[in-house]
Amino acid sequence: MKMAILVNEDTRVIIQGITGKQGSYHAARMLEYNVKLVGGVVPGRGGRQVEGVPVFDTVAEACAATRVDASLVLVPPPFVLEAAAEAIDCGIPLVVVITEHVPVQDSMRLVALARQRGVRVVGPNTIGVISPGKSKVGIMPGYIYSPGPVGIVSRSGTLTHEVASNLTFRGIGQSTCVGIGGDPIVGTTFVEVLELFRAVPYRLVVTSAVTGEGLEELRPLLGGRVSVLAGQSGVGKSRLLNALKPGLGLATGDISPRIRRGRHTTRLARLLDVDGGMVADTPGFSRLDLEGVEPRHLAALFPELAALAPECRFADCFHRAEPECAVRKAVEEGTVARWRYRLYLELLSEIEEALPW
Numbered sequence: 001m002k003m004a005i006l007v008n009e010d011t012r013v014i015i016q017g018i019t020g021k022q023g024s025y026h027a028a029r030m031l032e033y034n035v036k037l038v039g040g041v042v043p044g045r046g047g048r049q050v051e052g053v054p055v056f057d058t059v060a061e062a063c064a065a066t067r068v069d070a071s072l073v074l075v076p077p078p079f080v081l082e083a084a085a086e087a088i089d090c091g092i093p094l095v096v097v098i099t100e101h102v103p104v105q106d107s108m109r110l111v112a113l114a115r116q117r118g119v120r121v122v123g124p125n126t127i128g129v130i131s132p133g134k135s136k137v138g139i140m141p142g143y144i145y146s147p148g149p150v151g152i153v154s155r156s157g158t159l160t161h162e163v164a165s166n167l168t169f170r171g172i173g174q175s176t177c178v179g180i181g182g183d184p185i186v187g188t189t190f191v192e193v194l195e196l197f198r199a200v201p202y203r204l205v206v207t208s209a210v211t212g213e214g215l216e217e218l219r220p221l222l223g224g225r226v227s228v229l230a231g232q233s234g235v236g237k238s239r240l241l242n243a244l245k246p247g248l249g250l251a252t253g254d255i256s257p258r259i260r261r262g263r264h265t266t267r268l269a270r271l272l273d274v275d276g277g278m279v280a281d282t283p284g285f286s287r288l289d290l291e292g293v294e295p296r297h298l299a300a301l302f303p304e305l306a307a308l309a310p311e312c313r314f315a316d317c318f319h320r321a322e323p324e325c326a327v328r329k330a331v332e333e334g335t336v337a338r339w340r341y342r343l344y345l346e347l348l349s350e351i352e353e354a355l356p357w
């Protein structure tokens with residue numbers, strides 16, 4: 001369960017009902033937690049600001065002004081269906097409904113509509129979703145959660161807090177905590193959340209050069225083979241190697257406070273002896289460069305997409321809009337993580353745009 005699902009530090013969030021007592025309170029709490037809160041929506045209140053965040057009359061206007069990845073619905077029960085339907089219509093991929101006492105009939109319509117449009121609804125009657133240290137689309141108090149490897153799924157908000165705060169107290173962090181909501185009808189079930197946690201097909205090891213977390217798990221993976229440490233400048237590649245092999249003394253550099261990235265401290269790739277294997281420390285990059293990858297080869301770089309590709313009707317399927325595409329079917333069914341699929345589509349467009357013809 002090591003990796004965050006549903007929300008991360010890049011998630012751009014709006015609050016529907018932001019001018020209300022609940023809405024404005026939680027807007028402030030989310031900003032404190034460094035959530036990318038990009039707007040609020042309240043019909044008739046467009047043009048105002050709450051906590052410096054712009055308010056729009058409709059979700060469509062908010063989406064026209066900026067990219068929105070998630071909506072937090074904090075409106076009174078009679079308005080939930082209409083508000084959430086607006087977000088679903090705009091194709092916002094994640095809609096989290098906090099409101100309690102939503103009429104069951106409305107929840108049923110809401111969930112059916114979301115399924116039809118391929119939008120994920122969490123709730124109603126939930127505390128929402130938090131990926132500690134990264135972001136939250138929810139009303140939970142951030143300070144009782146801490147980043148780490150454990151995923152939590154629960155119907156109960158109070159029990160989620162309880163379990164998370166006990167874990168935190170014992171030094172065990174959480175990747176993502178999902179309140180699925182206490183109502184009889186909810187948009188996302190236990191099983192669906194578990195599938196999301198499982199849908200990332202890589203072995204993940206969470207490490208810290210400061211606390212030493214994960215180092216003993218990583219060591220045996222390095223022995224007897226050649227590995228490459230790659231990643232953005234400042235993610236801590238050199239410092240991780242120093243922690244694995246005291247005395248190595250590789251130079252490390254501070255993160256620039258202005259751009260919040262590293263300063264390209266490591267200038268040359270170097271192959272080092274670590275734990276009975278060879279590990280290359282490499283210069284960090286500023287951005288991912290896909291030069292040399294052809295559009296039709298991109299899916300092969302996503303193991304879970306590559307595994308499904310032979311089941312697509314067309315051998316040259318780009319998994320975009322082709323009929324009988326096994327990849328899109330798996331995304332709809334939740335067996336492939338939607339964020340991975342979106343990443344694939346984004347990279348595909350990027351490669352196509354960079355082509356000379």
Ligand SMILES: Nc1nc2c(ncn2[C@@H]2O[C@H](COP(=O)(O)OP(=O)(O)OP(=O)(O)O)[C@@H](O)[C@H]2O)c(=O)[nH]1
Nearest residue numbers: 209233234235236237238239252253264265266284
């Ligand atoms: N808190 C914390 N800080 C870390 C960790 N790993 C690295 N840092 C800090 O992050 C900054 C960058 O670390 P480096 O090891 O130089 O990063 P790098 O990935 O080698 O960067 P380049 O050589 O520029 O590509 C340094 O200030 C490190 O002390 C970690 O596990 N926890």
Ligand SMILES: [Mg+2]
Nearest residue numbers: 237238265266
């Ligand atoms: Mg380095």
